[in-house]
Amino acid sequence: MAIKYSQKVIKHFTDPQNVGEIAEADAIATQGSPACGDMITFTLKINPETRVIEDVKFRSFGCASNIATASMTTLLAKGKTIDEVNQLKHRDLTQALDGLPAVKMHCSVLAIDALKSAVHNWELEHGLVEEKPMTLDRESVEKVLTDCLNPRNGISLIEARLIKKIEVIPEDGRVFIEVILCELDELYAEAIEEEISEKIQTLPGVRNVLVQFVRCIHSVG
Amino acid sequence: MADRNVRPPRVKLMIYFDNNDTTPLHPDVLEVMLPYFKDKFGNPSSLHNLGLEAESAIDDARQIIAGAIGAKPAELIFTAGATESNNLAVFGAARANPKRRHLIISAVEHASVLNVAKRLEGEGYRVTRLPVDGQGYVSPDSLREAIDDDTFLISVVHANHEIGVIQDIRTLAEIAHEKGAWFHTDVAQALGKIPFDVDVLGVDLVSFNGHKLHGPKGVGGLYAGRKTRPRRLMEGAPQEFDLRPGTENVPAIVGFGKAVEIAVRDREEITPGVRSLTERLAEGLSGIEHTLLNGPHPDERLPGNLNVTFLYIEGEAILMHLSNRGICVSSGSACSSKSLTPSTVLTAIGLIHEEAHGAIRYSLSRFNTAGEVDEVIKATCQVVELLRSMTAFVPELHSERMGGRSFYRKR
Numbered sequence: 001m002a003i004k005y006s007q008k009v010i011k012h013f014t015d016p017q018n019v020g021e022i023a024e025a026d027a028i029a030t031q032g033s034p035a036c037g038d039m040i041t042f043t044l045k046i047n048p049e050t051r052v053i054e055d056v057k058f059r060s061f062g063c064a065s066n067i068a069t070a071s072m073t074t075l076l077a078k079g080k081t082i083d084e085v086n087q088l089k090h091r092d093l094t095q096a097l098d099g100l101p102a103v104k105m106h107c108s109v110l111a112i113d114a115l116k117s118a119v120h121n122w123e124l125e126h127g128l129v130e131e132k133p134m135t136l137d138r139e140s141v142e143k144v145l146t147d148c149l150n151p152r153n154g155i156s157l158i159e160a161r162l163i164k165k166i167e168v169i170p171e172d173g174r175v176f177i178e179v180i181l182c183e184l185d186e187l188y189a190e191a192i193e194e195e196i197s198e199k200i201q202t203l204p205g206v207r208n209v210l211v212q213f214v215r216c217i218h219s220v221g
Numbered sequence: 222m223a224d225r226n227v228r229p230p231r232v233k234l235m236i237y238f239d240n241n242d243t244t245p246l247h248p249d250v251l252e253v254m255l256p257y258f259k260d261k262f263g264n265p266s267s268l269h270n271l272g273l274e275a276e277s278a279i280d281d282a283r284q285i286i287a288g289a290i291g292a293k294p295a296e297l298i299f300t301a302g303a304t305e306s307n308n309l310a311v312f313g314a315a316r317a318n319p320k321r322r323h324l325i326i327s328a329v330e331h332a333s334v335l336n337v338a339k340r341l342e343g344e345g346y347r348v349t350r351l352p353v354d355g356q357g358y359v360s361p362d363s364l365r366e367a368i369d370d371d372t373f374l375i376s377v378v379h380a381n382h383e384i385g386v387i388q389d390i391r392t393l394a395e396i397a398h399e400k401g402a403w404f405h406t407d408v409a410q411a412l413g414k415i416p417f418d419v420d421v422l423g424v425d426l427v428s429f430n431g432h433k434l435h436g437p438k439g440v441g442g443l444y445a446g447r448k449t450r451p452r453r454l455m456e457g458a459p460q461e462f463d464l465r466p467g468t469e470n471v472p473a474i475v476g477f478g479k480a481v482e483i484a485v486r487d488r489e490e491i492t493p494g495v496r497s498l499t500e501r502l503a504e505g506l507s508g509i510e511h512t513l514l515n516g517p518h519p520d521e522r523l524p525g526n527l528n529v530t531f532l533y534i535e536g537e538a539i540l541m542h543l544s545n546r547g548i549c550v551s552s553g554s555a556c557s558s559k560s561l562t563p564s565t566v567l568t569a570i571g572l573i574h575e576e577a578h579g580a581i582r583y584s585l586s587r588f589n590t591a592g593e594v595d596e597v598i599k600a601t602c603q604v605v606e607l608l609r610s611m612t613a614f615v616p617e618l619h620s621e622r623m624g625g626r627s628f629y630r631k632r
Contacts, residue, residue, distance in 0.1 A: 013538070014545060019611045034619045037535050037555050037563070037578035041613040059613035063537035063556035067611075103561060151561050191561035 005064065006098035012068035017075060020057045027125075029118035032110050036198060038062045040070045040114045044077075046122055051082045056115075065104040069111040072096050082119045088112055105154030106195070109147050136170045136205045144199045145177070151188045157196075164214055173207030175200050181213040189213060228588050235547045236593045240433075241382050241410055241526055241584035242551055247435035247483055250476045254437065257472035265469050266460065275471045282478025289485045290408075290427065291418035292444050298461045299474050302441035303409040304333040306428030307376075309443055309465065310405045311337045313451020314374040314426065315346065321373035321402070323347040327359045328569040329386070331407055334376050335565070347371070356517045357386030357570050364396050372402040374426075380411035383553060383566040383582055384516025385526030387411070394423040403449050409433050409441075413484025414492065414524055425449035431473065435586070436480025440473035491587045495524045498585050498594050502527055505598030507628040509605055511616075514628050515553075515567060515580060525585040528553070528567075530576050531601075533616060534608040539581055542604040548597055553580035575619070 005013070021028075025043035032039035039062060045055035056077045058070040072093060077085055090108040094100050100108055123129045134140055145166075148157045157163050157179065165178035177196055181189055197209045229245040231237075237245065257278065263271030265279055279299070287297045300306045311334060315324070326338050328350045338348045349367040351359050359377055368375070375397045380387045394404040405426035408417055413434040419427060426449060430441035443464075445451060450464065457466025496519070503519045506512060511532040516522055531539060536552030543550055553564035555578060563577035572580070583597065 013541065016611070030613060032613075034578075034614055035574040037574065039613045059611055061533065061612045061614040062535050063554070064541045066535070066556075067538060103559075104556075187560045191555075194562075 003101050003103065005068075005101065005104075008072075008096075008098045009065060009068040009100065012071040012097070013064040016058075016060075016067050016071035018055075018057045018071065018078075019059070021059060022055055022057050027118040027122035029114055029121055031114035031117055032062070033198065034061060036194070038066055038107065038110055040066065040111055042070075042073075042114050042118045044118050044122065046082065046119075048126065053077050053080055053082065053085065053119075062107070063104075065100055065107040066110070068097060069093060069100070069107045070114075073111045073115050077115055082123065085119050086116060088115070100154070102154035103151040106149050106151070109149065113147065134204050136168060136173065136175075136203050138166055138168050140203055141166055141168055141175060141177075141200060144203060145196065148192070148195050148199060150185060151191055152185050157192070170205065173205045174210070175203075175206060175208070176210045176212070178212050178214055180216055182216050186215075232588050235549065236589075236597060237549050238583045238585055238589065238593075238597060239549045239551050240586040241385075241523075241582065243432045243438065244435045244586055245588065246437060246476070247480060249483060250436055250479045253479045254472045254476040257475050261471075263471075265471065266458065275469075278471060279469055279474045282474045285478040286442055286481045287444075289413075289417075289481050290429075290444060291420050295462065296419075296444055296446060298443045298445060298464050299469060299477075300441045300443055300461075300465055301439055301470070302432075303331070303407060303428045303430040304441075306430070306441045306443040307331065307333040307405075307407055308337055309451055309454055310426040310428055310445075311341070311374060311376055312454055313464075314403050314405065314449075315341055316452035316454075317450065318373035318403070321371050323349070323369060323371040323373065325349045325351060325364065325367050325372055325375045325402075327351045327353060327377045327388075329353050329357055329359075329381050329384075329566045330376065330378050331382060331409075334378070334407065338376075351377070353386075353569050355571050357381055357384050357566070358517075359388055359393065361389065361392045361396060364393055368396060368400045368402060370400060372397075372400055374403045374405055376405040376407070378410075379406045379408040379417070380415070380523040380526075381516070381566060382410050383564060384528045384570065385410075385522035386516050387415070387521070387523060390422045390424060394425075398423065410523055410526075413481060413488060414495075416488075419444055419446070426451065431477035431480055434480050434484045437473045437476040440470055440477045442477070487587070492524050495585055495587060495589075496520070498589055498591060499525055499527055501591060502583060502585070502594045502598065503529075503628075505594070506601060509602055512605075512628055513576065515570065515572065518629055527583040527585075529581055529583070530572070531579045531581065531605050532576065533579070533612050533614040534605065535578050536580055538608055539579070539601075539604055542607065543581075543597075543600055546600045546604075548600055551582045551584075553582065554578040 022043040026046045027044040030041040041059040056074045090112045093108040162180045167176040193211045227248045263275035265276035283294045287294045397404040403425040407428045412429045427444035432438040513530040515528040536554030537556040540552045553567045555563040567577040
């Protein structure tokens with residue numbers, strides 16, 4: 001199956017905007033990992049008075065849609081206040097690109113996350129928000145899982161109610177996740193398992209993530 | 222080369238280096254197929270003249286292809302492609318040997334063997350997946366250890382579709398027979414490119430197809446020795462020795478026959494040229510820094526196949542930039558795969574994900590030229606430089622387990 005991109009995605013991939021890094025950046029963040037083959041670094045120039053993002057540049061290790069989403073994100077971010085950026089959703093980015101194939105939807109989540117994470121780092125540095133130490137509990141696991149999408153349709157596993165069980169044992173750093181996997185999603189089992197493990201391992205104190213699938217024949221979500 | 226003048230028209234307009242995926246139809250193959258789409262439309266099962274004409278056409282093709290692999294015509298079953306042949310071979314061997322419940326495959330099989338194995342596992346069969354070494358070779362010793370009296374079939378791909386590694390099929394088949402198991406090999410990539418004879422290698426079941434050697438898509442074959450017949454998977458009329466029902470795809474079978482005839486006829490003349498083009502490409506690409514050859518040295522592997530990792534960048538992006546420059550290749554990266562997981566072959570030879578993501582496969586055919594190779598080297602250099610200039614990958618931070626070896630690896 002060839003992956004079909006919109007003309008806009010192709011355009012941003014072929015001729016990406018704002019590539020590189022700002023030399024004396026006010027904020028920086030990297031999201032993703034080379035093992036996933038999906039990583040973006042944003043550097044930002046933020047006006048401390050107006051809190052407007054005056055400049056933003058990106059670096060990308062990833063596929064065509066990774067590059068295109070990063071490029072479009074710089075256009076969405078430039079000239080916006082940090083409050084406006086914090087309101088951005090990955091769907092805004094997808095829309096701006098005239099859509100993404102479902103299997104590539106996770107690229108838009110990564111790009112928006114990376115941008116917000118850079119803004120968050122700046123807010124911390126300027127004392128605008130307090131550092132909330134991430135803890136390992138059910139709530140934080142759920143929050144992380146919201147960003148895990150089903151590659152078949154690009155819908156969050158949580159939203160689609162495909163997460164059947166979450167068990168967290170903070171003392172041992174153990175997390176157990178049960179995922180409903182319908183026959184149509186069998187193809188993505190490995191990718192889903194990897195994404196869940198990878199995301200949960202970003203939480204503090206995680207030592208062991210176990211993802212188990214509950215197979216079902218009928219389509220869910 | 223023999224047929225520079227009959228080069229398929231489209232490949233003059235672009236650079237097609239994806240011949241392990243599919244190949245352009247040889248113009249002479251199209252010629253012999255056309256009458257079977259028009260006047261010679263008969264059903265080979267019909268008893269009238271039109272039917273006999275079609276039947277004799279598939280008999281001729283069967284004769285040619287069986288001859289090319291050292292088999293008898295009655296040992297060749299036409300199918301819809303190598304995937305169907307692999308299914309028929311593995312499922313069919315399981316059904317034909319109901320008392321044995323153990324299957325052995327290699328870790329670098331095509332999906333049509335890997336996934337059949339998975340299904341059989343679901344039915345309660347025991348499946349052993351033989352590991353491969355860093356270049357993709359299956360070790361005969363590992364097969365000796367895995368095989369037992371319960372093993373009904375060993376399936377090992379002859380020449381691998383991604384890294385072009387060629388297995389020692391003869392030795393592996395011997396081990397199988399010592400325990401009374403059947404031996405199957407998928408020869409789709411190698412047919413017509415390197416000599417192949419069922420008796421010399423001692424194999425029982427062999428899968429192949431038409432579109433990897435400038436024949437049509439939608440047609441394949443399964444060799445099954447007379448004492449090692451699989452059970453049919455579909456029910457219907459008794460076509461193809463009662464092993465594969467359904468009206469034969471006559472035009473495709475005729476084209477398949479012609480394609481094999483041409484490939485075998487020209488092999489000795491063509492192969493050195495394809496090999497030297499592949500070596501020229503390898504030499505050129507080895508000049509790019511932080512680049513690794515995946516699989517064996519070019520003079521040991523399937524002629525025309527090259528698989529290279531460009532560290533710190535991702536394969537789909539490389540592929541699409543090359544495509545924008547009129548060059549067709551394929552990639553082993555997760556992002557370019559349907560399942561979002563990196564190539565099982567590349568991970569089986571020990572590549573970590575970071576390395577598999579940057580893998581590009583170049584596969585050449587008789588229709589490629591030295592000029593094209595030079596253009597591909599130049600374009601690849603440009604694309605790699607462009608993507609590395611914008612990569613978020615920081616080698617010092619992210620690559621503790623990567624690199625540290627040269628382009629060519631010693632075996």
